[in-house]
Amino acid sequence: MVAEGAVSARELTEEAVRRAEATRGTVNAFRWVRAEEALREADEADRLRAAGERRPLLGVPVAVKDDMDVAGLPTAFGCRGEFPARRADGEAVRRLRAAGAVIVGKTNTPELGQWPMTEGPGFGVTRNPWDLGRTPGGSSGGSAAAVAAGIVAGALGSDGAGSVRIPAAWTHLIGVKPQRGRVPTWPEHGMFNGLTCYGVLARSVADAALLLDVVGDGPPVAVERPRRLRIALSLRPAYAAVRHRLEPVVRAATERTAARLEALGHEVVREEPRYGPVGPAFVPRAMGGVREWARRVPDPGLLDPRTRQNARGGALLGGAVLRLARAAERPLRARVGELFGRYDVLLTPTTAAPPLPVGALDGLSGRETDAAMIRACPYTFPWNVLGWPAVSVPAGLTAGGLPLGAQLLGPAGSEALLLSLAGQLEERERWFERRPPVAGPAVGGPAAAGSAPGVTEPGCPAPPSLP
Numbered sequence: 001m002v003a004e005g006a007v008s009a010r011e012l013t014e015e016a017v018r019r020a021e022a023t024r025g026t027v028n029a030f031r032w033v034r035a036e037e038a039l040r041e042a043d044e045a046d047r048l049r050a051a052g053e054r055r056p057l058l059g060v061p062v063a064v065k066d067d068m069d070v071a072g073l074p075t076a077f078g079c080r081g082e083f084p085a086r087r088a089d090g091e092a093v094r095r096l097r098a099a100g101a102v103i104v105g106k107t108n109t110p111e112l113g114q115w116p117m118t119e120g121p122g123f124g125v126t127r128n129p130w131d132l133g134r135t136p137g138g139s140s141g142g143s144a145a146a147v148a149a150g151i152v153a154g155a156l157g158s159d160g161a162g163s164v165r166i167p168a169a170w171t172h173l174i175g176v177k178p179q180r181g182r183v184p185t186w187p188e189h190g191m192f193n194g195l196t197c198y199g200v201l202a203r204s205v206a207d208a209a210l211l212l213d214v215v216g217d218g219p220p221v222a223v224e225r226p227r228r229l230r231i232a233l234s235l236r237p238a239y240a241a242v243r244h245r246l247e248p249v250v251r252a253a254t255e256r257t258a259a260r261l262e263a264l265g266h267e268v269v270r271e272e273p274r275y276g277p278v279g280p281a282f283v284p285r286a287m288g289g290v291r292e293w294a295r296r297v298p299d300p301g302l303l304d305p306r307t308r309q310n311a312r313g314g315a316l317l318g319g320a321v322l323r324l325a326r327a328a329e330r331p332l333r334a335r336v337g338e339l340f341g342r343y344d345v346l347l348t349p350t351t352a353a354p355p356l357p358v359g360a361l362d363g364l365s366g367r368e369t370d371a372a373m374i375r376a377c378p379y380t381f382p383w384n385v386l387g388w389p390a391v392s393v394p395a396g397l398t399a400g401g402l403p404l405g406a407q408l409l410g411p412a413g414s415e416a417l418l419l420s421l422a423g424q425l426e427e428r429e430r431w432f433e434r435r436p437p438v439a440g441p442a443v444g445g446p447a448a449a450g451s452a453p454g455v456t457e458p459g460c461p462a463p464p465s466l467p
Contacts, residue, residue: 002049002059009049009059009102013042016061016104019151027438028126029146031066032073033105041102048100056214058100063146063155065139066106067113068093068198069187077293078109078139080122080302091186092156092198092215099214104152107142111304112293113158113196115369116166116351116377117361118142120304125358128171129436130403134355137167140201144171147201150439154203154211160196161286162350162380165392168201169350169405172394172434174208174422176200178415180387182216192289193326195282195384204432205423208391212415221416223423229266232343233258237352237378238275242371244378247353253395253404254349257425261347264424273346276335278382281328284321285385287314309366333386340411345421350392350405351377383409391418394431401437 001007017035024030038061045059064070067077069090074083089097096103108118108126118126118141126141128134129149136145140157144167147155157164159177168175176199183198185191198215202208209221235251237244258268291314294300294307303311317325339346353376361369383390388411395406408418426432 002045003054009042009045010039012059013038013061013102013104016152019149020104020146023149023151023438026127026132027129027145027149028124029107029142029149029151030063030105031076031108031123031142034070034073034103037072038102038104045100045102053100055098055100056210057096059102060100061102061104061152062096062211063104063107063143063152064093064096065143065155065157066109067158068106068156070103070106073106076122077113078111078120078122079297080120081298083298090188091184095215096156101214107140107146107155109139109142111307112290113139113160113163114290114307114310115139115361116162116373117356117358118145118167119358119361127358128355129438130171130401131355132438133358134402135170135358135360137170137355139163140199141167143201144168144173144175147171147173147203148436148439150435154207155201156211156215157199157201158191158196159199159384160192160289161282161384162377163196164199164201165350165380165390165405165407166377168392169395170355170403172397172403172431172436173201173203174205174394175392175405176208176212176415176419177383177390178212178216179389179413182218182415183212184217193285193322194329194387195285195289197387205419205426209419221419223416223419225424226417226420229344229421230342231258231261231266231268231345231347232271232273232339233268234270234272234346234348236272237348238278238382241279242374242378244352244375246349249354249398250349250352250404254347254406257393257395257406258347260425260428261421264428268347269343271339271343273336273339275382276332277328278332278336278385281325281332282381282385284314284317284325287311287317288322290314291318306366306369329385329387336382336386337411344410345414345418346407346409348379348407348409350379350395350407352379354398354402354404379407388412389415389418391415391422393422393425394429397434
């Protein structure tokens with residue numbers, strides 16, 4: 001729309017800022033909104049476009065998660081306290097700017113990105129635009145909520161155990177965790193001992209691919225119609241020391257996605273990966289990362305007691321234990337990767353449950369919190385240990401209108417294949433036509449209405465789109 005002159009960058013950015021501020025008391029997606037700075041950047045984008053400049057995102061408002069550096073703003077990573085303003089952009093943010101994007105602000109994330117719910121005393125509660133009594137997920141919940149609510153067209157998040165894919169599933173978005181190393185995390189290096197990488201959230205596959213191309217290294221992602229693929233369907237998560245229960249509505253949504261893939265001409269076979277000890281390889285790396293980040297906060301006394309407990313766990317599981325966990329990655333890749341000698345893609349649920357109620361983790365001990373998280377979200381973390389690409393796609397809505405997601409998982413460097421398969425599904429399902437109740441109309445036109453064929457479970461009406 002900007003490229004065609006249908007709307008100016010100034011108009012888009014004014015609307016994004018207005019929506020961000022208007023939804024603070026409901027969705028609460030942003031920790032910081034750069035109203036004045038973003039409008040200046042939009043004016044400059046309009047000037048450049050009028051002068052003939054063309055860039056991939058020139059004048060398009062986007063958002064980034066509060067674990068990424070934006071010059072002039074703190075990087076609090078969801079924590080309380082007085083954090084200093086950063087002097088320079090992180091590399092991913094710099095690349096967004098180089099592509100012409102307007103950075104509207106930084107989005108909320110739970111403390112040090114530890115939980116699949118975006119809540120905390122530093123900023124309050126971030127809510128799901130599909131149902132304000134539910135969480136958008138975490139830890140990139142603010143970025144997901146900002147995109148789902150129509151505040152920005154796309155956003156960056158980070159994914160250390162599913163933190164892009166879980167909120168994508170629970171807000172009806174495309175969420176991409178790329179291959180480790182594809183998107184630079186400078187000035188951070190090896191975040192959470194290599195578990196965490198930066199990813200993207202968007203309402204369409206094309207938008208997600210464009211964002212990934214802008215911030216990532218390597219050849220551009222070409223979203224093309226894939227050849228006939230052999231796809232493994234798995235409903236059993238990796239062992240994680242807690243009893244799991246895949247809720248029937250999620251099982252049905254994943255199986256329905258498998259049926260859609262078969263209808264598109266692909267072969268789908270039920271097959272379970274040989275995950276092996278991926279859980280024990282994850283925990284020391286995750287807790288070590290919490291310990292490292294907890295050392296940076298201005299006042300450790302303000303941290304959640306569960307954060308301090310995890311930081312102590314990081315100390316206990318450091319040294320030789322952490323080295324063993326890192327060394328386990330190669331044999332685990334060989335063990336799980338055997339599947340990709342026989343299949344092209346692995347399909348699983350993204351989560352085991354629909355979006356959790358707001359406050360579901362309040363008042364729990366550290367052990368109780370871990371158990372609740374694993375019960376709801378046991379499917380995503382193995383791909384962080386392995387470092388391979390993963391894409392969460394919408395898989396329908398519950399009878400109550402809550403979004404569900406399914407994961408497309410691949411071996412090293414398979415982003416283009418996964419996004420091409422997601423794009424083929426999207427062409428049939430047209431997920432982007434569905435908008436949540438707490439969302440403004442599409443800029444430049446009326447809100448999409450009605451139901452895309454096959455997206456919703458039987459009997460689920462299309463949620464209204466509010467002005």
